[in-house]
Amino acid sequence: MTTLDIPVSAIGPDIDRPRGGALAALVRHSVALARRSLIKTVRTPEALIDVTLQPVIFLLLFTYLFGGAIAGGDRHAYLQFLLPGMLAQSLAMGGIALGQNLNADIQKGVFDRFRSLPVARSAPLVGAVAADVVRYLTVCVVMLAFGTVMGFRVETGFLPAVAAVALSIGFGLCFCWISVWVGMLVRTPGAVQGVMFLLVFPLSFGSNVFVATNTLPGWLQAFVHVNPITPLVGSIRGLLVGGPVAGHLVVTLAWMAGLLVVFVPLALRAYARRA
Amino acid sequence: MTDLVVRAEGLRKRFGKTQALDGVDLAMRRGTVLGVLGPNGAGKTTAVRVLATLLRPDAGTAEVAGIDVLRQPQRVRRRIGLTGQYASVDEDLTGTQNLVLIGQLLDLTTKDAKRRAAELLDWFDLSEAAGRPAKTYSGGMRRRLDLAASLVGHPEVIFLDEPTTGLDPAKREDMWGVVRTQVTQGASVLLTTQYLDEADALADEIVVINQGRVIAHDTPDGLKRRVGGLTLRVRPTDPARVPDAMRVLDKVAAPGTAASADGSAGSRPGAVSVPVIGDIALDDAVPALRQAGIEVTELGLHLPSLDEVFHALTETKTMEEALS
Ligand SMILES: Nc1ncnc2c1ncn2[C@@H]1O[C@H](COP(=O)(O)OP(=O)(O)OP(=O)(O)O)[C@@H](O)[C@H]1O
Ligand SMILES: [Mg+2]
Numbered sequence: 001m002t003t004l005d006i007p008v009s010a011i012g013p014d015i016d017r018p019r020g021g022a023l024a025a026l027v028r029h030s031v032a033l034a035r036r037s038l039i040k041t042v043r044t045p046e047a048l049i050d051v052t053l054q055p056v057i058f059l060l061l062f063t064y065l066f067g068g069a070i071a072g073g074d075r076h077a078y079l080q081f082l083l084p085g086m087l088a089q090s091l092a093m094g095g096i097a098l099g100q101n102l103n104a105d106i107q108k109g110v111f112d113r114f115r116s117l118p119v120a121r122s123a124p125l126v127g128a129v130a131a132d133v134v135r136y137l138t139v140c141v142v143m144l145a146f147g148t149v150m151g152f153r154v155e156t157g158f159l160p161a162v163a164a165v166a167l168s169i170g171f172g173l174c175f176c177w178i179s180v181w182v183g184m185l186v187r188t189p190g191a192v193q194g195v196m197f198l199l200v201f202p203l204s205f206g207s208n209v210f211v212a213t214n215t216l217p218g219w220l221q222a223f224v225h226v227n228p229i230t231p232l233v234g235s236i237r238g239l240l241v242g243g244p245v246a247g248h249l250v251v252t253l254a255w256m257a258g259l260l261v262v263f264v265p266l267a268l269r270a271y272a273r274r275a
Numbered sequence: 276m277t278d279l280v281v282r283a284e285g286l287r288k289r290f291g292k293t294q295a296l297d298g299v300d301l302a303m304r305r306g307t308v309l310g311v312l313g314p315n316g317a318g319k320t321t322a323v324r325v326l327a328t329l330l331r332p333d334a335g336t337a338e339v340a341g342i343d344v345l346r347q348p349q350r351v352r353r354r355i356g357l358t359g360q361y362a363s364v365d366e367d368l369t370g371t372q373n374l375v376l377i378g379q380l381l382d383l384t385t386k387d388a389k390r391r392a393a394e395l396l397d398w399f400d401l402s403e404a405a406g407r408p409a410k411t412y413s414g415g416m417r418r419r420l421d422l423a424a425s426l427v428g429h430p431e432v433i434f435l436d437e438p439t440t441g442l443d444p445a446k447r448e449d450m451w452g453v454v455r456t457q458v459t460q461g462a463s464v465l466l467t468t469q470y471l472d473e474a475d476a477l478a479d480e481i482v483v484i485n486q487g488r489v490i491a492h493d494t495p496d497g498l499k500r501r502v503g504g505l506t507l508r509v510r511p512t513d514p515a516r517v518p519d520a521m522r523v524l525d526k527v528a529a530p531g532t533a534a535s536a537d538g539s540a541g542s543r544p545g546a547v548s549v550p551v552i553g554d555i556a557l558d559d560a561v562p563a564l565r566q567a568g569i570e571v572t573e574l575g576l577h578l579p580s581l582d583e584v585f586h587a588l589t590e591t592k593t594m595e596e597a598l599s
Binding site for chain 2 (some may be wrong): 016018019025028029033035036039043044108109110112113114115116117118119124211223
């Protein structure tokens, strides 16, 4: 600390207006903050276990341990049935880490810094969610690649498969706002995980991921039918291994819109309140 | 119009059963340093968080740089820099990445943000560590990065919450230099501290907070006058010379005061204390002691400790209350 002269520079003439207007500022700030999240992801690759190793282990476990019993010996047929469903499950689980990270950021005081800066109110959350695209893409690639090694085959074509991946990522981006909201509400990252498991486990197991719905008792079938994971699994299954898509897709998109409409405002409000 | 760059009136904030702020008034003149002094839990951090737009008070009003903190927080944020009590640097990001991110969030172009980051890292002696993740930094380095982060946008008003806690003495003085430089460049600095000497070294005015209330607002000198000010303490090698030392030191005593032998109020007996006006008293005391042939093992100036300040202030307060 020897040279004491700091060149005075660089803030624009009208310091009360964000450069390029409010929307441009939101995009710019969100991108900058998304970059921050990505740098953190690259620096701590072990944080990707839940979107790499964990789904692979689940896939192996269910295919080889339970698959024979569930599908009456035809493991290949079961893998074709299971993989699209497990993709949906992994996406729902993949959002949990986001809420935990945001909660930790708040605890550590990192967000205090952002909140003392003139950034758009939603930018820290939007940026963090946007960076999660990378994790969801990773889940899709890892599961499809590993599934292929295990014998899974896409039976439709390249474009439908791409559509399946896009839909999966899109759903992940909508679903993770629940985790963001919970991350703003509870005290510790551990609690975020606890609460989200309570939500995600019934949703992913009480669905058509592992077994056909018509094998279930009536009351459980009723739950499966109102479960947002069910139409998602239906859509992905249709897009990867064939079958009806349109009906499932409409319901899935409606759910995605619904999740955004409900949980984005809830998360933003909880964030604004959390001091 | 008075040029107050921070003005708060009647701030109140309650957390559960704790009344963290119980009607706090603050005023800081432009281009000055205001030291906010108080013991643990006094409400210093809470007050800073309210002023820095992080926390809404239950009651009261606050203006920073002439702008209402509650009504137009976003405009306030463009004019302030905050270094909180606990380091808020991002541990996974490098020093450069931390500062560039803040520059981008302040709407600098990426190029300007990078230039400003390099400038500040250099200034804070962090250039060598600029490319390393902040989690590899020592505590003092993090603290400096944190301080640098609050200066990225050339803020008009800087809030520093205990900026030197955890720094070694040399870095502490460096930090004082940083604060003074900011002021010469036109910024105003509000800093909290638990150290009286720090407030004394930096602040133009000092606010003392205790239990969510302002119990004094004065210049450092004014405050010292009220609480007894500087003390010169001398310990003769030969305890028998204490009375002689008292006679000698009476001559340098502040007007209306006299030297006294220590031994009561917890201090080790065998020393002589005398209230003095400033450190020039040393110039008179040392030759006088030598002339009288009194050898000493200890000779030094002491500021009243924070304890003593509180003691004195709360005592006068209860006296005032009793009288009124
Ligand atoms: N978020 C919070 N929830 C509950 N209590 C709080 C919260 N923040 C502060 N307090 C309480 O408010 C009081 C004032 O706290 P504050 O952090 O402002 O003190 P401080 O003067 O900064 O103390 P220190 O010197 O220890 O930093 C304390 O009793 C503290 O426990
Ligand atoms: Mg504090």
